[in-house]
Amino acid sequence: MINDDVIPWSDLKAKELPNHDEIKINTDGVARGNPRKGGIGCIFRDSECKVLGSLVQGLGLVTNYTAECKAIIKGVELAASNGWLIAWVESDSKYTVKAFNSDNIPWTLEAEWTNAKRAIQQIRISATWR
Template identity: 70%
Template sequence: MVKSFFWELPQKDEIKLNIDGAARGNPGKGGIGCIFGNCDGKVLGSLSKGLGPVTNYMAECEAIIHGVDYTALVGWLIAWIESDSTTAVESFKSENIPWVLEAT
């Protein structure tokens, strides 16, 4: 099945957080990236971070945590978080994140 998705702008005064995380080897050395965009399509900021040995799922979860932490630090209101990992997003929606990340 092939699906097409299009990037949508957030509402005025809201931020869209696009995240990705990956591990080379799964598990293996990983990394994360986050991009913060506004309603005009302007990139307001980005962050990236290398991780030690993780799975792809754990890297995706770390990306969500770091992205949300950064938006809170800056004082932005998040419209939504967009990820290619449905599993990671659903874990946060159901408040069932991996216990090793709860103290992060």
């Protein structure tokens, strides 16, 4: 039986690849409590789905939301430092994506985000399902 709501893997993969000159950064942040010790992770891929690198970092005492925000910021910073100047950031936190797309992130992270954005030519940020 075929479910019409299910997208075949080949179609899903093609839809999720970045454009030719773009790097895709999948990010995630977590805290084991709210707040508690947290960390972030990012993976960087090119338009052929080749993994170009990854980042894992501990954050100390943070909330889940702050960890999600830091993952995006650190991902963009690392992309720029590697000369990848066109980026597509994908996060599983729709609230974090909404905040970044409306420039409404926590004030404690504004300077970091401003510097990260300044170092990159073009960026888009979107949410994905978990």
